[in-house]
Amino acid sequence: MSELPPFQALLDQHAEEVMGVLRGAVGRTDADDCFQETFLAALRGYPKLKDGSNLRGWLLTIAHRKAIDHHRANGRKPVPMAEPPEVPVEDPELKDGELWAAVGALPPKQQAAVALRYGSDLPHAEIAAALGCSPEAARRSLHEGLKRLRKELA
Amino acid sequence: MKAALQRLTERAEAEGLLDVAYANLDSPFGPLLLAATPRGLVRVNLPNQDPEQALEELAAKVSPRVLEAPARLDEARRELDLYFAGKLTEFALPIDWALTHGFRGKVQRAIERIPYGQTRTYTEIARRAGNERAVRAAGTACGTNPIPIVVPCHRVLRSGGGLGGYGGGLPMKEALLELEGVR
Numbered sequence: 001m002s003e004l005p006p007f008q009a010l011l012d013q014h015a016e017e018v019m020g021v022l023r024g025a026v027g028r029t030d031a032d033d034c035f036q037e038t039f040l041a042a043l044r045g046y047p048k049l050k051d052g053s054n055l056r057g058w059l060l061t062i063a064h065r066k067a068i069d070h071h072r073a074n075g076r077k078p079v080p081m082a083e084p085p086e087v088p089v090e091d092p093e094l095k096d097g098e099l100w101a102a103v104g105a106l107p108p109k110q111q112a113a114v115a116l117r118y119g120s121d122l123p124h125a126e127i128a129a130a131l132g133c134s135p136e137a138a139r140r141s142l143h144e145g146l147k148r149l150r151k152e153l154a
Numbered sequence: 155m156k157a158a159l160q161r162l163t164e165r166a167e168a169e170g171l172l173d174v175a176y177a178n179l180d181s182p183f184g185p186l187l188l189a190a191t192p193r194g195l196v197r198v199n200l201p202n203q204d205p206e207q208a209l210e211e212l213a214a215k216v217s218p219r220v221l222e223a224p225a226r227l228d229e230a231r232r233e234l235d236l237y238f239a240g241k242l243t244e245f246a247l248p249i250d251w252a253l254t255h256g257f258r259g260k261v262q263r264a265i266e267r268i269p270y271g272q273t274r275t276y277t278e279i280a281r282r283a284g285n286e287r288a289v290r291a292a293g294t295a296c297g298t299n300p301i302p303i304v305v306p307c308h309r310v311l312r313s314g315g316g317l318g319g320y321g322g323g324l325p326m327k328e329a330l331l332e333l334e335g336v337r
Contacts, residue, residue, distance in 0.1 A: 006213040006220035011159065019155065032158050039162050043171040046218055
């Protein structure tokens with residue numbers, strides 16, 4: 001068994017980054033709630049965690065799930081916008097909630113990649129950093145995720 | 155960020171997820187690190203001992219859910235401050251013996267009962283722990299005491315009156331005995 005560091009070390013090293021990612025993913029106002037949910041979930045699962053070699057990736061994955069949960073919960077609420085969009089979305093029948101439900105059904109890596117790309121508008125390199133994988137792997141997860149979404153929602 | 159972390163610690167405690175809380179305390183001997191579980195004080199780390207290592211040991215042997223949460227240590231800090239000021243002679247803190255086992259545990263419990271301002275020899279402590287001949291083991295048990303000061307291993311001396319050893323260094327042992335009016 002690899003020994004897990006004191007949980008405080010995870011906070012000291014990664015809390016800022018997790019908060020940053022969440023602010024990007026759900027906005028400044030809701031980031032704090034997602035931050036609490038992320039670290040409480042992490043604390044709950046921590047003693048049973050088998051592999052402590054990529055704690056940053058583990059935390060960021062939890063953060064993305066919490067961000068996705070948040071988007072899902074808000075999926076059917078109207079999103080306030082400064083200006084109305086100029087072009088209609090491709091499928092006016094498709095509601096955000098359904099889209100996020102489909103995103104939520106993707107395998108975890110694909111789910112996180114899609115949420116980070118389109119929910120948080122992150123470039124590939126940052127998605128890779130957040131997921132703790134190579135940019136190629138992130139690109140692949142995103143590609144696979146989108147392919148699957150197109151099929152599901154067609 | 156500070157507010158978010160504060161809120162997290164409070165929620166973790168409310169949900170029973172704060173297995174080991176720790177805090178720092180400035181003492182006349184230098185910084186102490188104190189750690190407690192919901193059962194009681196589990197570790198006092200002396201100024202010359204590595205605090206990182208102490209936290210890692212707690213994570214490995216008690217629970218990895220270790221968080222800095224000074225509020226949980228308020229009473230321990232208050233009593234230790236009073237002790238260092240010479241205004242407290244008996245700690246009323248609950249103790250969690252999670253870090254001690256077997257004969258060492260028995261020795262440390264025997265040490266806990268030595269009154270303020272008194273000393274015992276390693277041989278007496280070994281006898282009280284149930285094995286008079288295990289003097290060397292009693293010495294080791296003193297040396298590995300996870301809760302020094304509160305479990306007063308500084309009150310254990312050699313039979314000839316020599317100081318013996320101390321995890322916090324002999325000058326600290328001497329100073330504590332002096333504080334208690336022993337030397």
